[in-house]
Amino acid sequence: MAIESKAAPPGRSHIRNPGRRRFVIASLLTCVTPACSAPKQASTPRFAAAWNDRDGHRVGLLAQRADGMLPTASIEVPTRAHGLLAEAGGSLLAVARRPGDWMLRWHPGRSAPHWVWAEPDRAFNGHVVSSADGKRLFTTETDLETGQGLIGVWDARSLEKVDEWPTHGIDAHMMLMEGDTLLVANGGVPTQPETGRIKRNLHAMDSSLVRLHAGSGALVGQWRLADRRLSLRHMARSGARVGIAMQAEHDAGADRDAAPVLAVFERDRLLVPDAPPVPGAAGYAGDIAAWNGGFALSAPRANAVLHWRPDAGWSPPISLQEACPILSAGGRDLWAGGSAAALGAAADPHVRLKLPAKLRLDNHWVLV
Secondary structure (H helix, E strand, O other): OOOOOOOOOOOOOOOOHHHHHHHHEEEHHHOOOOHHHOOOOOOOOEEEEEOOOOOHHHEEEEEEEEOOEEEEEEEEEEEEEEEEEEEOOOEEEEEEEEEOOOOEEEOOOOOOOEEEEEOOOEEEEEEEEEOOOOOOEEEEEEEEEOOOEEEEEEOOOOOHHHEEEEEEEEOOOEEEOOOEEEEEEEOOOOOOOOOOOOOOOOOOOOEEEEEEOOOOOEEEEEOOOOOOEEEEEEEEEOOOOOEEEEEEEEOOOHHHHHOOEEEEEEEEEEEOOOOOOOOOOEOOOOOOOOOOOEEEEEEOOEEEEEEEEOOOEEEEEOEEOOOEEEEEEEEEEEEEEEEEEEOOOOOOOOOOEEEOOEEEEEEEEOOO
16 A cells, blocks of 8 residues: 655645654554455445544444444544545545544545645544535534634545635534535534633533535525524434534533433524433433434433434433434434444334444444
8 A cells, every 4th residue: 555645735734744644654554454454245234433442543334233233344543533424436534523633535445545634723623524516525624723613625536625614603513415505513612722622611602503605605594592502513304304413511410401402493493392301411412313204313421312203202212321323224224323232223223233342433423
């Protein structure tokens, strides 16, 4: 294998310092174990995910077997990956968050990984989506000098950055393509720029949902909730509705416990259903997927998967220890990952699939 040798554009660097170059070289040299080789033909379904296996952070593929999920290919990454995008050609994009200094394109067994390193005054915020025509990629980013949210616009083939647009907020997080527009969730949480971990001045939170023109970045609309301590994070579409998983940032634990975890965007209105009747949720939803006419949300602090439908409200929770990554296929089959097991397919949502003991899944996974 060879290191990606394409020169960086003026003013930008794919590999900003020798330590990162050493990591890229090491990742290529060590990606010769069976877990890094081209995956064998596996029974469907297969998932792309990020995880920690106690030896480091990895991005890779999991295959569902009769009673569990097993890794079939993986690559070491410098820090935690967050959002993933399965591309049409079989490659996988993974983006870091906190500190958010890298993006990776990886095609197991076919070519060298392509690393992109954030500019010194920028940080990736963990999510990437493709434009409707597949020619561009959009990433959520932060200007580390001002704290303002940005959309990075990238050439999908070369992974060269060609433009960036303001998100008209801070803590820009997940995006959804909506025709010729882009929906962006501004989480609104002021954080320490270097890590994104230390929250500060929460009284100044300003979470919002914005719609940008996907060709120019022009602001088309912006919506806010009455409760400024609710952070809009992850999104999924179900029919005419977009569900938005939220995370409460209230000072008092009792206020977080009583906080809703779901907002619904429909007909240019942002509505909030009642909080789920689940103890311990602490107003925290980790991920969201369209499922069974509504939305499924993971509630890792309540060790549960939640389900809401507009005609029925909240269903009884499904137990899953530290539930976080969640996805559905066609709004029917549902998979959710936990700390030691996963829920597999919605025909019986209580079926458990074993996970390797040392494998700890991160926030998101996608079908490949």
